[in-house]
Amino acid sequence: MLRGRPRQKEISLLSNVLHRTRSRERSRSKGRIALTLAALLAIPAIAAAAPAAPAEAAAPGPKDTIAVLFSYTWDAIARECTDTLGPAGYGYVQTSPPQEHVKGPQWWTYYQPVSYKLDSRLGTEAEFQNMVNTCKQAGVGVIVDAVINHMSGQSAGGTGWAGTQYQHYDYPGTYSSQDFHSCRRDIANYQDRWEVQECNLVNLADLNTGSTYVQNTIAGYLNKLVDMGVAGFRIDAVKHIAATDMQAIWSKVKNHDSLYVVQEVIRANEPIQPEEYTSVGDIHEFAYGRKLKEAFGGGTINWLIEGNGIGPTWSGFLPNSNAAVFVDNHDTERNHETLSYADGTNYDLAQIFTLAWNYGSPSIHSGYSFSDNNAGPITDAAGNVIDPVKGQGNWTFKHAQNDIMNMVGFRNATYGTAITNKWTNGSNAIAFGRGSAGYVAINRSGSPITRTFTTSLPDGTYYNVIDAVRTGSTWSGPTVTVSGGQFTATVGANHALALHVGAKATGGGTPVGDDLTVYYSTSKNWSAYNVHYKAGTGAWTTAPGVAMAAACTGWVSKTIDSNGASVTAAFNNGSGTWDNNGGKDYSFSGATAAVNNGVVTTTNPCAAPPTDDLTVYYSTSKGWGAYNVHYKVGTGAWTTAPGVAMAAACTGWVSKTIDSNGASVTAAFNNGSGTWDNNGGQDYAFTGNTAAVNNGVVTTVNPCG
Ligand code: LM2
């Protein structure tokens, strides 16, 4: 759905987007509709006359994949955001429930809240905040699993993780008996709507979500998380919360139109259906995961793509605009309703299919292997979960598996394109294209398949991103050459092949996942700096755009997830003062852009100078016709007089960089015709990386910085 961050689903035609936007936004104000349409139509910058920021953000980018780091500590998630999730192009990371919970070794203790303190065996509030900040910096939004239908299910009461003494139906400081539904027995009959929503789910004290106090308390918890910078929520057990209660709670959440929400409403042949909750946001389409198990886990896979293929036209499937999909989640990997990591290549191929196909927003589950369904993650003696590390313990690290990370890049590179060039062998081999942006072939059979595939990809050589490895913007590994709309390749047994325009070896194309860091000089002395931008033909940010942060002395910066596309931008102080390059906007490409007084360069002004060089600046106040520096390094030999020429550095200064290897430099200056400045006969002595000489006065400040 078009709200907040990457909420624009996979849609093949712009006209569909416009149509949907119009109808979906009908109830909102005219101004917002106009802005969203303008963004979709890529109307040029409104920078000079930027209006007051509307509350609703236009949908900026295509990154909608969620990594679900089940049972991960906040510290480990922060590390993964920086090391794997951000670079791979994930839009979000979903956490396990962060609130205080009952004690116990089982994984499910955090589904039994005892207070809304952010203190759990996964980390403290400070660690949680650090994770949110770190992930944001890496371009990854944090989605919190919010348990709001109920509190604990311990009939005997107890002491929570953070020390809260609680009883069943009594949680001092948060809820007391009057805040719970009066049913107070377990749900027995799922055909009875009232029972499902007001009785207890496995003894979990069922909150009276119809009460104003309870709604405000839940909203208070969610709003605290919003204030901390989270990007959205997975709402637990939504089937057990009446749709009207869910709507009322959501209406009390700040900036909810700019948050991502996905609700857990397990589809079943029952009165309460997922469709009741579409006004709040996305819903997990369990039918999708079940069909994938049927196909990849047993029969054949061809029927997944035949006809319209799996998605909104199948009966009992949510519309694309509301669907969130997964191959498995933490419950279904245990109850075998879907595939799981234990299914090996069938599981991996199903993940590849999900990231290549165009239905819903995908979640990639990443937890740990287990044989006991109750087994929790590895903890220390005190019960704190030990930070997951790849290759250690039983963590699967599925989110960081090479083929899955590269398929997140495939998804970002092919976002919004139609399914084209479908082929199947009628059983376990399928292939399809994503317009002219990508192509995938999946062979879930025991023999390799060699054939000539028909594709709409432009001519060129492409990396097979299933096996190729990306390091920064450099790929290595197997390639396939497309010529005249065809390529011949072998797809291994139980293996796949995926090509996309972001991973071309020849014939152009920019690596996916590439970011642009924009530096802006603080010479304007604004009290705040924002960059308002769009990447490629995407939508503009909502004015005034996003805040830039201090990068180094004299510069602020912001890293933009450009996916290698060119970026159009304007800068402002957040209070209506703009630098939009004289009305033209700025246009950047590549990895680095620096703007100083209207001048754009591609060098990072904050990059540390090589530590062992010395740059000597000399003021041109002498008015000489030429400037030379005659010097020696350490106890080495002098240059041959008159030394070496200095070059213009900036107005009023010349400079020369001397390879000093960190040693001190002894120097004198001259005009090449016998006029010297040798510091009154003593010569000058410099150390460090920078020296500036003006009228006999030496400083270590770069006068051109
Ligand atoms: C969910 N979605 O709607 C979660 O995805 C699911 O994992 C949660 O169940 C459930 N709702 C409640 O939030 C898990 C787990 C249960 C566990 C509960 C509560 O699957 O097994 O129940 O969390 O921790 C456990 C015991 C159960 C006991 C209950 C209360 O398994 O036997 O009931 O605790 O003590 C007497």
Ligand code: CA
């Ligand atoms: Ca309920």
